[in-house]
Amino acid sequence: MNLLVVNSEKFAATAADHIEAVVQSKAKVNICFPTGDTPKGVYLELERRVRHGMLSLKNVRGFGLDEWGELKDDNPIRCSSRIRNDLYNRVDIEEYYYVNPQAFDMAEECKEYERLIQTKGGLHLSMLGIGLNGHVGFNEPGSRVDSRTRVVKLDDTTKRVSEKYGWKQKQPIWGVTLGVGTLLESEKVLILANGRHKAQIVQKAIEDPVTPFVPVSLLRDHRNVTFLLDTEAAFLL
Numbered sequence: 001m002n003l004l005v006v007n008s009e010k011f012a013a014t015a016a017d018h019i020e021a022v023v024q025s026k027a028k029v030n031i032c033f034p035t036g037d038t039p040k041g042v043y044l045e046l047e048r049r050v051r052h053g054m055l056s057l058k059n060v061r062g063f064g065l066d067e068w069g070e071l072k073d074d075n076p077i078r079c080s081s082r083i084r085n086d087l088y089n090r091v092d093i094e095e096y097y098y099v100n101p102q103a104f105d106m107a108e109e110c111k112e113y114e115r116l117i118q119t120k121g122g123l124h125l126s127m128l129g130i131g132l133n134g135h136v137g138f139n140e141p142g143s144r145v146d147s148r149t150r151v152v153k154l155d156d157t158t159k160r161v162s163e164k165y166g167w168k169q170k171q172p173i174w175g176v177t178l179g180v181g182t183l184l185e186s187e188k189v190l191i192l193a194n195g196r197h198k199a200q201i202v203q204k205a206i207e208d209p210v211t212p213f214v215p216v217s218l219l220r221d222h223r224n225v226t227f228l229l230d231t232e233a234a235f236l237l
């Protein structure tokens with residue numbers, strides 16, 4: 001496990017450097033991109049590099065990490081809408097995929113997404129945020145290390161946090177996510193956390209024993225995982 005702590009100003013650029021290195025390492029690169037507040041600065045930095053001709057993401061295939069259930073395709077709260085707004089529409093990426101939470105047969109849809117990833121050559125990089133409850137994607141506490149892409153019941157913390165994404169009238173009940181086992185098969189994993197509010201869960205994720213009750217800790221066993229933290233998120237280490 002690699003641990004990298006940088007000050008807040010360097011956080012986005014350091015993550016973007018990691019992504020850039022992977023993008024330039026292969027003719028076609030499959031990257032799993034998260035949504036949420038954590039990667040926003042990273043996406044702005046990628047956009048800046050592309051706009052200035054310093055980087056191209058033309059050879060990147062984007063794969064969505066997770067998605068809320070119950071929302072129609074055009075809903076702006078959908079992770080797919082947000083990643084389009086925050087990244088795909090702002091750079092020169094041409095190919096990207098998501099799980100469809102409106103599919104008639106969700107079990108088949110999840111299997112199909114796994115097959116698609118395999119057919120395209122597997123994930124070369126999975127970039128992940130950490131939820132306040134230790135989740136990655138929607139792999140909520142209790143998720144198995146060998147879990148695959150699947151429908152999940154959302155944890156209370158995730159439901160509470162959903163308000164910041166625009167869930168106001170009602171709380172979400174379920175979501176769909178790449179599994180921990182799926183993410184462990186990724187060639188590289190980059191886990192990001194910034195801000196003092198993440199310090200406690202970061203400490204559990206990195207220093208406490210590995211446990212499914214802090215799902216992100218399961219990724220510590222990956223052969224090429226980097227935790228990139230800003231000094232605020234690393235405050236308790």
Ligand code: PGA
Binds near residue numbers: 036037038039130135
């Ligand atoms: P955040 O969400 O980046 O908005 O903190 C992370 C997560 O819940 O996975």
